[in-house]
Amino acid sequence: MASNVSELTTYNAFLAGEWKKSSSGETIAIKSPYLRETIGYVQAVTQDEVDQAIQAAHEAQKSWALLSLSERGAYLERWADELEKNDKEIATAIMQEVGKGYNDARKEVVRTADLIRYTVQEALHLHGESLRGDGFPGGSQKKLGIVERVPLGVVLAIAPFNYPVNLSASKIAPALMAGNGVIFKPATQGSISGIKMVEALSRTGLPKGIISLTTGRGSVIGDYLVEHKGINMISFTGGSSTGRHLSQQSAMIPLVLELGGKDPAIVCEDADLDVAVKSIMNGAFSYSGQRCTAIKRVLVNEKVADELVSRLKAEVEKLTVGSPEDDSTIVPLIDDKAADFVQGLIDDALDKNATLVTGNKREDNLLYPTLLDNVTEEMKVAWIEPFGPVLPVIHVQSDDEAIALANKSEFGLQASVFTQDIDRALDVARQVEAGTVQINGRTERGPDHFPFLGVKASGMGVQGIHNSLISMSRQKVTVMNLK
Numbered sequence: 001m002a003s004n005v006s007e008l009t010t011y012n013a014f015l016a017g018e019w020k021k022s023s024s025g026e027t028i029a030i031k032s033p034y035l036r037e038t039i040g041y042v043q044a045v046t047q048d049e050v051d052q053a054i055q056a057a058h059e060a061q062k063s064w065a066l067l068s069l070s071e072r073g074a075y076l077e078r079w080a081d082e083l084e085k086n087d088k089e090i091a092t093a094i095m096q097e098v099g100k101g102y103n104d105a106r107k108e109v110v111r112t113a114d115l116i117r118y119t120v121q122e123a124l125h126l127h128g129e130s131l132r133g134d135g136f137p138g139g140s141q142k143k144l145g146i147v148e149r150v151p152l153g154v155v156l157a158i159a160p161f162n163y164p165v166n167l168s169a170s171k172i173a174p175a176l177m178a179g180n181g182v183i184f185k186p187a188t189q190g191s192i193s194g195i196k197m198v199e200a201l202s203r204t205g206l207p208k209g210i211i212s213l214t215t216g217r218g219s220v221i222g223d224y225l226v227e228h229k230g231i232n233m234i235s236f237t238g239g240s241s242t243g244r245h246l247s248q249q250s251a252m253i254p255l256v257l258e259l260g261g262k263d264p265a266i267v268c269e270d271a272d273l274d275v276a277v278k279s280i281m282n283g284a285f286s287y288s289g290q291r292c293t294a295i296k297r298v299l300v301n302e303k304v305a306d307e308l309v310s311r312l313k314a315e316v317e318k319l320t321v322g323s324p325e326d327d328s329t330i331v332p333l334i335d336d337k338a339a340d341f342v343q344g345l346i347d348d349a350l351d352k353n354a355t356l357v358t359g360n361k362r363e364d365n366l367l368y369p370t371l372l373d374n375v376t377e378e379m380k381v382a383w384i385e386p387f388g389p390v391l392p393v394i395h396v397q398s399d400d401e402a403i404a405l406a407n408k409s410e411f412g413l414q415a416s417v418f419t420q421d422i423d424r425a426l427d428v429a430r431q432v433e434a435g436t437v438q439i440n441g442r443t444e445r446g447p448d449h450f451p452f453l454g455v456k457a458s459g460m461g462v463q464g465i466h467n468s469l470i471s472m473s474r475q476k477v478t479v480m481n482l483k
């Protein structure tokens with residue numbers, strides 16, 4: 001594993017087909033969450049450069065959209081090959097920049113190559129339709145409507161830090177396959193990984209300008225990009241408050257938002273506890289809980305609560321804590337502010353008499369996995385997304401109480417229900433307000449060809465490969481009026 005941060009690189013931005021320094025003359029330092037030192041610098045792109053990138057994307061998009069689907073697909077296939085060829089280098093960048101375990105980072109790169117290839121195939125297999133005019137009263141057989149999908153123009157792809165390659169490519173690949181130009185804004189912490197991913201794309205010889213990568217301060221270019229008249233669609237993944245802000249700033253363009261969550265694991269008294277414990281552990285603690293679909297609260301039937309908690313405790317205490325270079329499950333959080341935030345939620349719960357089962361230990365931004373029992377509705381941790389390794393357990397008397405608590409949350413990303421009675425599982429699943437309900441499994445985004453969506457404060461619109469292609473294109477109807 002390469003881990004060389006001794007030579008600090010200043011990375012260029014990819015603007016209108018060229019890797020270059022910003023005219024701002026300013027850079028942003030990227031600090032590794034676990035090395036706790038600067039590992040590189042990225043460009044602070046200016047508003048003028050954003051204008052130029054958007055204009056170049058519009059120009060390039062016209063001829064890009066005229067390429068055949070297979071020609072566009074061939075570039076993307078090469079991109080997937082390039083990612084695989086450079087998986088170790090990119091995985092190292094992800095590990096150092098966002099503190100993800102090396103093996104998981106490598107899996108993220110491989111998963112991304114698979115996602116790109118599937119996106120190509122899905123785009124090749126999308127079909128339009130034709131409509132007969134006489135299908136409506138008074139209509140004529142001589143009227144024939146042809147419905148095709150056409151690009152939207154230039155798509156703005158904004159990604160979060162936690163899957164800096166996969167969540168970016170899951171926007172860029174469908175946008176390009178649908179015939180759009182792309183402006184990609186990575187999370188600041190995630191920029192180096194995003195740059196490495198776009199370097200791989202640029203090596204495919206993609207037409208100049210069709211994609212630009214704008215690194216920069218949210219305060220300087222964030223709102224500017226979102227409000228820009230040259231942007232025709234925004235695909236955003238990130239926190240709910242940023243998403244809400246975006247939806248207020250953007251005007252009259254399609255918006256897909258994948259936001260935060262507070263996914264509950266509902267454990268009924270007839271659950272197979274082996275399955276429940278394994279799924280909850282994996283769902284709640286991998287990558288220190290920094291996953292949108294992490295299990296963020298357990299709603300367990302009183303009858304099995306003590307047994308579940310003692311089994312969870314035993315597993316939590318076995319978790320590996322330390323460095324992503326050793327593939328520890330529990331790693332330092334993205335920054336000190338994030339750790340302070342999670343600590344605040346733990347402190348609030350303990351002040352209000354939650355039971356500390358295990359954890360609540362901290363070294364800088366490394367928080368040990370923390371299990372809290374007897375959490376009540378008065379505690380912040382019952383409702384707020386921690387994005388860290390703390391799991392609150394709330395006792396309930398019935399399925400109805402669990403469903404009511406699940407639905408009282410402002411979020412509605414996913415939920416899990418554990419029971420051995422399929423009718424009961426489906427009954428709970430039907431009533432829980434969430435984009436996806438997992439029966440006897442952990443909450444998770446994949447497989448990437450499934451629709452992925454959040455309801456309420458968890459999002460708007462649908463991702464997943466097929467749905468992303470649909471949301472990044474629109475219908476165009478041509479009507480033939482025959483003699």
Ligand SMILES: NC(=O)c1ccc[n+]([C@@H]2O[C@H](COP(=O)([O-])OP(=O)(O)OC[C@H]3O[C@@H](n4cnc5c(N)ncnc54)[C@H](O)[C@@H]3O)[C@@H](O)[C@H]2O)c1
Nearest residue numbers: 159160161186187218222223238239242258259260261292
């Ligand atoms: N539902 C999902 O698919 C999903 C997946 C992963 C993460 N998330 C959520 O993301 C959050 C963690 O990620 P984060 O901390 O990177 O989120 P964040 O909201 O802080 O940032 C997300 C992105 O938005 C950018 N941004 C910030 N202000 C902006 C502005 N004014 N205009 C334009 N862009 C702006 C950031 O630079 C970053 O690229 C969590 O809440 C998590 O649940 C959701």
